[in-house]
Amino acid sequence: xxxxxxxxxxNIKKSFSGNLVLDGVDFDIYPGQVVALAGExxxxxxxxxxxxxxxxxxxxxxxxxxxxxxxxxxVKISSPQEAMELGIxxxxxxxxxxxxxxxxxxxxxxxxxxxxxxxxxxxxxxLDLLDTRQIVEDxxxxxxxxxxxxxxxEIVEKLPVGHMQFVEIAREIDKSNLKLLVLDEPTAVLTxxxxxxFLECIRQVADEGIxxxxxSHRLDETMKLADKVIILRDGQMxxxxxxxxxxxxxxxxxxxxxxxxxxxxxxxxxxxDDQDIILDLQHFSVNMPGEKCRDISLKVRRGEILGIxxxxxxxxxxxSNGIFGMYPARGTVLLDGQALHYEKNGExxxxxxxxxxxxxxxxxxxxxxxxSLNMVYTDMRTHGSYLKKRGFFTQFDEKAAEKSVNxxxxxxxIRCTSGKQLVGRLSGGNQQxxxxxxxxxxxxxxxxxxxxTRGIDIGAxxxxxxxxxxxxxxxxxxxxxxxxxxxxxxxxCDRIAIVSSGTVQGILKPDAPNIEFALLMSxxxxxxx
Amino acid sequence: MGRQMKKFLxxxxxxxxxxxxxxxxxxxxxxxxxxxxxxxxxxxxxxLTLILALIIPVWAGMGMNFSIVVGAMAAEIGIIAATNxxxxxxxxxxxxxxxxxxxxxxxxxxxxxxxxxxxGQEMITGMILGFFAKGIYDLVFMFLCGPVIPIxxxxxxxxxxxxxxTPIDLNQETKKAINNIWKVxxxxxxxxxxxxxxxxQIVLIVRKMVKNQEKFQWKKAYKLYASIAGLIVxxxxxxxxxxxLFALRFTDVPVVTGIIIAIVCVLITYLSRTKLGSDINxxxxxxxxxxxxGIPADKVRIIAVMMSTLLAxxxxxxxxxxxxxxxxxxxxxxxxxxxxxxxxxxxxSIKKANIxxxxxxxxxxxxxxxxxxxxxxxxxxxxxxxxxxRVFVCYAVIAISLALHAWKQVMAKRVAEEAEEEA
Numbered sequence: 025x026x027x028x029x030x031x032x033x034x035n036i037k038k039s040f041s042g043n044l045v046l047d048g049v050d051f052d053i054y055p056g057q058v059v060a061l062a063g064e065x066x067x068x069x070x071x072x073x074x075x076x077x078x079x080x081x082x083x084x085x086x087x088x089x090x091x092x093x094x095x096x097x098x099v100k101i102s103s104p105q106e107a108m109e110l111g112i113x114x115x116x117x118x119x120x121x122x123x124x125x126x127x128x129x130x131x132x133x134x135x136x137x138x139x140x141x142x143x144x145x146x147x148x149x150x151l152d153l154l155d156t157r158q159i160v161e162d163x164x165x166x167x168x169x170x171x172x173x174x175x176x177x178e179i180v181e182k183l184p185v186g187h188m189q190f191v192e193i194a195r196e197i198d199k200s201n202l203k204l205l206v207l208d209e210p211t212a213v214l215t216x217x218x219x220x221x222f223l224e225c226i227r228q229v230a231d232e233g234i235x236x237x238x239x240s241h242r243l244d245e246t247m248k249l250a251d252k253v254i255i256l257r258d259g260q261m262x263x264x265x266x267x268x269x270x271x272x273x274x275x276x277x278x279x280x281x282x283x284x285x286x287x288x289x290x291x292x293x294x295x296x297d298d299q300d301i302i303l304d305l306q307h308f309s310v311n312m313p314g315e316k317c318r319d320i321s322l323k324v325r326r327g328e329i330l331g332i333x334x335x336x337x338x339x340x341x342x343x344s345n346g347i348f349g350m351y352p353a354r355g356t357v358l359l360d361g362q363a364l365h366y367e368k369n370g371e372x373x374x375x376x377x378x379x380x381x382x383x384x385x386x387x388x389x390x391x392x393x394x395x396s397l398n399m400v401y402t403d404m405r406t407h408g409s410y411l412k413k414r415g416f417f418t419q420f421d422e423k424a425a426e427k428s429v430n431x432x433x434x435x436x437x438i439r440c441t442s443g444k445q446l447v448g449r450l451s452g453g454n455q456q457x458x459x460x461x462x463x464x465x466x467x468x469x470x471x472x473x474x475x476x477t478r479g480i481d482i483g484a485x486x487x488x489x490x491x492x493x494x495x496x497x498x499x500x501x502x503x504x505x506x507x508x509x510x511x512x513x514x515x516x517c518d519r520i521a522i523v524s525s526g527t528v529q530g531i532l533k534p535d536a537p538n539i540e541f542a543l544l545m546s547x548x549x550x551x552x553x
Numbered sequence: 554m555g556r557q558m559k560k561f562l563x564x565x566x567x568x569x570x571x572x573x574x575x576x577x578x579x580x581x582x583x584x585x586x587x588x589x590x591x592x593x594x595x596x597x598x599x600x601l602t603l604i605l606a607l608i609i610p611v612w613a614g615m616g617m618n619f620s621i622v623v624g625a626m627a628a629e630i631g632i633i634a635a636t637n638x639x640x641x642x643x644x645x646x647x648x649x650x651x652x653x654x655x656x657x658x659x660x661x662x663x664x665x666x667x668x669x670x671x672x673g674q675e676m677i678t679g680m681i682l683g684f685f686a687k688g689i690y691d692l693v694f695m696f697l698c699g700p701v702i703p704i705x706x707x708x709x710x711x712x713x714x715x716x717x718x719t720p721i722d723l724n725q726e727t728k729k730a731i732n733n734i735w736k737v738x739x740x741x742x743x744x745x746x747x748x749x750x751x752x753x754q755i756v757l758i759v760r761k762m763v764k765n766q767e768k769f770q771w772k773k774a775y776k777l778y779a780s781i782a783g784l785i786v787x788x789x790x791x792x793x794x795x796x797x798l799f800a801l802r803f804t805d806v807p808v809v810t811g812i813i814i815a816i817v818c819v820l821i822t823y824l825s826r827t828k829l830g831s832d833i834n835x836x837x838x839x840x841x842x843x844x845x846x847g848i849p850a851d852k853v854r855i856i857a858v859m860m861s862t863l864l865a866x867x868x869x870x871x872x873x874x875x876x877x878x879x880x881x882x883x884x885x886x887x888x889x890x891x892x893x894x895x896x897x898x899x900x901x902s903i904k905k906a907n908i909x910x911x912x913x914x915x916x917x918x919x920x921x922x923x924x925x926x927x928x929x930x931x932x933x934x935x936x937x938x939x940x941x942x943r944v945f946v947c948y949a950v951i952a953i954s955l956a957l958h959a960w961k962q963v964m965a966k967r968v969a970e971e972a973e974e975e976a
Binding site for chain 2: 104108120121124125129133134136143144149153154311352
């Protein structure tokens with residue numbers, strides 16, 4: 025191309041405390057071009073954007089290697105303000121609008137037109153009056169460029185959710201120096217028709233000569249909109265091609281990437297009775313901030329390991345949290361055919377279910393208490409075990425607890441000095457083992473495990489997964505495991521339900537091809553099992 | 554309709570409750586109208602600036618600024634300094650104000666910095682800061698004045714030469730110096746107010762007509778009609794009721810104080826329409842977004858507190874000159890709580906406050922203050938009951954308002970969730 029590239033990432037590398045999260049990302053973008061950036065959670069997309077915007081996390085963790093060239097000049101961007109001055113704009117996944125301001129004031133936020141006044145002249149420019157008329161005019165012009173009919177004098181709070189994203193785009197394109205626009209999953213909250221409209225808008229913006237980086241999990245959109253697709257996987261740029269030279273299936277395949285050996289999947293061919301349902305979710309929805317799910321219908325067969333997978337923010341973790349009463353939920357949950365009053369805290373525990381939360385330090389553990397108390401606490405509270413009666417009072421029976429605790433420590437290979445060690449002093453992996461032990465001591469029929477291997481080392485990971493398989497087989501505990509790591513689910517699960525946009529998109533066998541998982545994750549309903 | 558009514562009642566619960574209390578109180582107190590009007594008028598002019606000082610930090614999302622106590626101290630330091638040099642009359646007030654400007658700005662700046670460090674807990678921080686500042690203030694004027702800080706006016710020192718006497722009296726010329734510059738009776742002042750109101754409405758309408766090149770819109774000029782109707786009703790009342798006219802003529806209005814208050818109101822309104830005012834509001838509504846748009850949130854918050862502290866100093870000056878003396882070590886103590894209670898009574902919340910609410914709140918709260926002891930005396934033959942009642946009510950108002958605000962937020966969230974689910 026004869027034109028000069030707007031932006032050129034040159035061999036960008038970045039590591040967080042020794043962990044390489046970006047490894048040699050290298051691509052460029054030309055004016056008017058739409059580049060789609062695809063990849064799983066944790067592939068490095070947001071880190072790359074953080075580098076581009078000079079977010080403080082990057083400097084605080086030791087900067088990055090490689091160079092960024094902006095319009096032919098090598099630049100070091102050290103704050104979002106600098107990025108803005110260069111002409112880089114961003115539309116975030118969540119709305120960055122002031123709710124009580126009008127559309128126009130939001131579009132012109134911090135770039136308001138002012139009329140000079142006497143007071144402003146003497147005291148400081150910030151005391152100049154706002155030129156409301158000009159602000160509204162500029163705003164309607166920007167909205168018009170997008171082809172949107174939104175009243176610029178409406179308060180943002182009162183706008184339909186679908187319109188807010190357009191206001192954000194209008195704000196970016198109103199900046200006269202805008203050269204590069206980054207869109208981070210902009211269509212996640214839009215309905216289908218709104219999303220179509222939105223894509224048209226983006227095309228229009230690009231046609232004005234503005235380069236666009238488009239991050240999205242919806243492959244259809246990517247194919248429709250982008251000129252070029254770049255795929256990141258584990259921090260590496262694994263693919264770069266013109267959209268017209270590739271296909272949806274190829275992208276999906278590449279995103280999930282890593283091959284998994286057939287023999288590492290231990291539970292592919294187990295048979296279960298489809299009529300023997302232990303847990304039945306019907307139109308279950310949970311209002312968990314950032315992880316909402318709506319209308320989940322799912323049947324769990326007795327004795328199986330069911331995986332729940334999907335991308336972050338699409339609602340997979342809210343299912344177990346809803347059942348355990350952590351967040352407001354509605355819908356029907358049948359446990360052995362009996363309705364469960366999940367809205368009552370502790371009800372799930374009473375019915376022989378146990379939960380290993382993804383929020384290990386917040387919900388899972390009492391960090392300032394010893395291992396022993398942490399392990400037996402739930403059992404003590406729900407079943408009254410390990411308690412001695414003393415008249416009207418009960419007292420914690422340390423002796424009785426000690427035996428179970430020591431058994432568990434041995435069983436799970438928890439590295440500690442003794443059961444009296446404070447949980448806060450343990451490593452992540454050992455803490456997680458304590459969580460699992462605590463859940464098991466309640467003798468559950470169903471065990472919910474959420475992100476069991478997050479933030480723990482490989483060795484501990486394997487022990488945990490093996491242990492889950494073992495208790496499932498030997499004790500017949502039905503396990504429902506939620507995880508962002510697909511491969512982890514595939515190793516131990518009998519079936520994997522993929523949740524996207526808050527609903528179950530489909531249920532797959534662990535040995536189903538990569539592409540099917542990828543398509544379900546990006547929200548395209550595939551055939552159910 | 555019923556739903557809207559309910560919403561109105563919930564949103565204005567504190568104000569409505571107070572209107573009822575005031576009406577009952579006035580009936581029970583059984584005092585001549587002239588007395589009550591006079592008291593309300595003088596208290597309104599005395600307290601309003603202090604209440605207005607609270608508005609800007611509310612915009613900035615910092616809640617009620619309990620630390621206006623610090624601004625009040627700046628004013629007292631100003632008066633002590635002016636009295637020390639035996640300046641009297643309006644000059645005393647002018648010097649006191651000049652001294653308190655830099656002091657209150659510095660205090661406000663430091664307070665703002667502290668608030669930035671304790672974001673989300675501005676109210677409790679402000680309250681504790683008030684107690685802490687009182688400690689330093691006491692140290693300076695109780696122990697350092699005399700031995701360390703030379704005091705020229707020996708009459709201000711205690712007999713052993715250490716520490717200031719309390720209370721500090723303003724001399725005859727200084728007492729009510731600003732109030733006495735120009736006084737008119739309330740009946741004239743109200744006529745004047747109505748004429749100004751009508752004139753302002755007409756000017757605004759004409760300006761809009763010229764700007765947008767449109768014809769006079771009869772339907773939209775309801776504010777003008779309301780002003781004219783108010784004037785007519787007022788004139789009719791004055792001409793038919795002897796008692797009302799007498800009471801109005803009996804009451805004097807300090808014009809210059811009124812003008813100062815009007816200027817403060819105009820400046821606050823002006824600020825709300827400037828770039829800075831817009832920034833303050835943006836930071837108040839969502840700090841994270843404001844920062845991401847490049848608004849220096851911390852700086853904006855400091856400026857908001859500085860303005861508030863400066864206005865508090867001015868307010869305390871007006872307050873003290875009206876009373877004519879101040880308890881050296883305790884005059885600032887209740888400034889924060891009383892002003893905040895008044896603003897909340899006017900219908901403000903920790904998220905929203907405007908000038909109208911400040912004026913309404915000042916009227917209602919101080920009416921209660923006047924009538925409560927009298928009502929208690931008539932009802933129980935003991936003024937103590939009323940006295941107890943008004944102090945109790947002051948704190949109750951703050952507690953109820955804060956609880957109501959939290960409750961409203963929960964309700965709003967629930968409604969939003971339900972709406973989302975229906976959609």
